Amino acid sequence: MGLKINRLTARRVATVTEPGYHADGGGLYLQVTASGAKSWVFRYRFEGRRPEMGLGPLHVIGLTDARAAADAARKLVQSGEDPLAGRRAAAVATADIPTFWEAAVAYIAERQAGWTNPKHAGQWTSTLEAYAKPLLGHIRVDRIETDHVLSVLRPIWSTKTETASRVRQRVEAILDSVTVQKKRTGENPARWRGHLAVILPKPTAVTKVENFAALPYSELPEFMAALRPRHGEAARALEFTILTAARTGMTLYAAPGEVDLAAGTWTVPWHRMKGKVEHTIPLSASALALARPRMGRQLLFPNDLSSEPLSENAMLALLKRMGFGHITVHGFRSTFKDWASETTDFPDDLSEAALAHRVRDKAKAAYKRGSMLEKRRILMGAWGEFATRTPR
Secondary structure, X not given: OOOOOOOOOHHHHHHOOOOEEEEEEOOEXXXXXXXXXXXXXXXXXXXXXXXXXXXXEOOOOOHHHHHHHHHHHHHHHHOOOOHXXXXXXXXXXXXXXXXXXXXXXXXXXXXXXXXXXXXXXXXHHHHHHHHHHHHHOOOXXXXXXXXXXHHHHHHHHOOOHHHHHHHHHHHHHHHHHHHHOOOXXXXXXXXXXXXXXHOOOOHHXXXXXXXXXXXXHHHHHHHHHHHXXXXXXXXXXXXXXXXXOOOHHHHHOOOHHHEEOOOOEEEEOHHHOOOOOOEEEEOOHHHHHHHHHHOOOOOOOEOOOOOOEOOOOHHHHHHHHOOOOOOOOOHHHHHHHHHHXXXXXXXXXXXXXXXXXXXXXXXXXXXXXXXXXHHHHHHHHHHHHHHHOOOO
C-alpha cells in the first residue's frame, strides 16, 4: 500500500494553531510552536536513524513548495543518499565564496603593491564603498547578476559619468578575479563591450569630455617668474614638473637615485609610469639646478613638515593660492605640447616621446626608445630656456 500523502489543505495550514507536528504524509510535517510560528519539517529513516530536516518557515515556503521539497528529499533517500548530508556538502562547497565586499577588500589588498600611485587603494576603496557596497556588498559574488550592477550604475550614470565608469571598471575587475579563482562562473555582469554597452548610453554621449585646463604657453614665462620666489617644496615640485613635462605622480615620489647628475637625466621607473614603461627625461639646466641641492634626501620634494611625499593636491592648492585655480598641474603638459607644436620645428613624434605617450607601432617604438634621447635633450633644453626666460 502506498504512502498516504497530501493530507493537509491550504485552509488547514493557514488556520491551524495547535502546537505540535501536523502530518501531510510521506514524512512532511507542518510544525507549529507554542508561540504560533509555523515551519515545514521532513522526517525520514536512514541507516537506522530518524533524522529531521527543516525545509523553511511557512511565510517563505508554501504548501506546494514544501511538498516538492519533501518529494525531492524522498527520492534521495530511496536512492541511498542522505538529504542532510547533501545539504551539508553544498554548504561546505559555498562556504568559501565571498561576498562582493569581501572580494573587493581582498582584491585591493593583493593589487595595491603593483599600482603606480599608492593612493589608488584609497581611491578604489572610497568609490566602491560609496556606490557599490550599499547594493552589492552583502551579496555573494556567485549570485551577482546584471540587474545588481545596473542598480549601482543607473543612478549616477548621467550625473557622475566618470565616477560611474570607474565604479563599473572596478566591479568588473573584482568579479573577473573571483571568476579566475573559481568562486563564480559565467559572463561578467559588469562587462561593457557587448553587454552593458547595449543597455547604457556611451559615457561620451551623456557627458562632455573636457581636457585638463592648461595655461597658454605665451603666459608661461610670466607664471614661472611668479612661481620661483614662492617658498616650500610644493613650489619647487611644481617648477620641476613643468620643466620636465612630467605627470604629478612622477614628481611626488621622485628620488635622488633616479637622477644622474653627470648624464643630466631623470629616469622614472616603470611602476610609476602610466604606460608601465621606464622613462628617461633629459634635464635642462634649470631642472638640474633644482635637483642638484636635493641629492642628499630620500625624496627630491618631500612634504616640508613630515618628509613624507607631498599630497596629490599640494601643487593644485598652490596654483589656487597663486590665483591660477582655473588651470591644473596636468595641463602644463598641454602647455608644453602647444609650445612645441606652434613655436618650434621639432617633429611631433619628438614631443610625444617627451610626454611618454605610447607609440602603437612596436617596431617604431623600439627604434625611438634607442634613438631619441639626445634629440629630446635639445628639445627639453629649449623648453627650459623658454619657461625661465625673462617675461616681456
